[in-house]
Amino acid sequence: MTSDAVAERYLRMPHAEKGMAIGLFGGSFNPPHEGHALVAEIALRRLGLDQLWWMVTPGNPLKNHRELAPLSERIRLSEDIAPGPRVKVTAFEKRLGQSYTARTLQRVQALNRGVHFVWIMGADNLGTFHRWQNWQKIACTFPIAVIDRPGSTLAYLSSRMAKTFDYARIDEEDAMSLARRRAPAWTFIHGPRSPLSSTALRSQAALEKTIPQK
Numbered sequence: 001m002t003s004d005a006v007a008e009r010y011l012r013m014p015h016a017e018k019g020m021a022i023g024l025f026g027g028s029f030n031p032p033h034e035g036h037a038l039v040a041e042i043a044l045r046r047l048g049l050d051q052l053w054w055m056v057t058p059g060n061p062l063k064n065h066r067e068l069a070p071l072s073e074r075i076r077l078s079e080d081i082a083p084g085p086r087v088k089v090t091a092f093e094k095r096l097g098q099s100y101t102a103r104t105l106q107r108v109q110a111l112n113r114g115v116h117f118v119w120i121m122g123a124d125n126l127g128t129f130h131r132w133q134n135w136q137k138i139a140c141t142f143p144i145a146v147i148d149r150p151g152s153t154l155a156y157l158s159s160r161m162a163k164t165f166d167y168a169r170i171d172e173e174d175a176m177s178l179a180r181r182r183a184p185a186w187t188f189i190h191g192p193r194s195p196l197s198s199t200a201l202r203s204q205a206a207l208e209k210t211i212p213q214k
């Protein structure tokens with residue numbers, strides 16, 4: 001077995017029942033951290049979700065993959081940190097053979113009629129969302145919940161996504177209804193924030209490697 005052999009259960013799309021509200025939380029998780037866990041908790045609570053699919057991507061199409069840890073390792077670490085039984089860690093995009101969100105959402109929608117999905121992302125992704133493949137189609141497939149992140153709180157004011165879909169923005173007080181709304185619909189959720197990032201954790205780990213252990 002190679003070090004990147006991914007267990008079969010992670011390659012299958014998780015099971016969903018008709019009528020459920022499910023958050024789709026895609027990420028590199030390289031490595032996963034408490035900031036991700038906080039996003040998952042906030043989304044579950046504020047959006048009233050039955051499940052949250054913690055989707056470990058084979059590779060963000062816009063990122064350099066030189067420093068990307070094997071998928072199997074990112075899954076294992078995600079399982080350690082994912083909060084509670086409603087969070088399902090999955091890597092089904094690997095089996096789909098691609099990592100473009102627009103295509104993934106089309107597939108999820110086609111296979112799960114009657115299920116209410118919401119795309120979940122941190123506020124930093126608002127600023128670059130218009131560079132994602134078919135980004136307007138993504139916004140018109142499922143509602144989107146943007147979770148606040150230090151350094152990106154004001155991004156929604158200037159981002160192309162926010163400007164283009166300004167008419168579809170709903171008040172965060174109505175977040176409970178987001179999953180059941182027809183796309184496009186999105187909201188920005190404020191709340192407790194975590195300053196953690198995978199980049200900082202990778203830098204810290206690299207630094208520790210260079211310091212001789214006592």
Ligand SMILES: Nc1ncnc2c1ncn2[C@@H]1O[C@H](COP(=O)(O)OP(=O)(O)OP(=O)(O)O)[C@@H](O)[C@H]1O
Pocket residue numbers: 026027028029030035036039120121122123124125147148149150193194195196197198199200
């Ligand atoms: N501290 C945080 N607060 C809010 N959202 C976050 C936070 N960290 C990550 N996210 C969100 O979680 C999702 C997955 O993020 P990702 O795995 O890229 O982590 P990251 O810390 O941003 O990584 P990197 O530093 O390598 O870019 C993205 O939607 C991102 O916006």
Ligand SMILES: O=C(O)c1ccc[n+]([C@@H]2O[C@H](COP(=O)([O-])O)[C@@H](O)[C@H]2O)c1
Pocket residue numbers: 025026027028029055057059060061062063099100101102125131132133
């Ligand atoms: O589809 C795209 O063009 C696209 C571009 C950038 C990011 N994404 C997805 O957005 C999610 C968050 O990525 P990341 O690296 O910020 O954790 C993850 O599921 C990526 O595959 C998707």
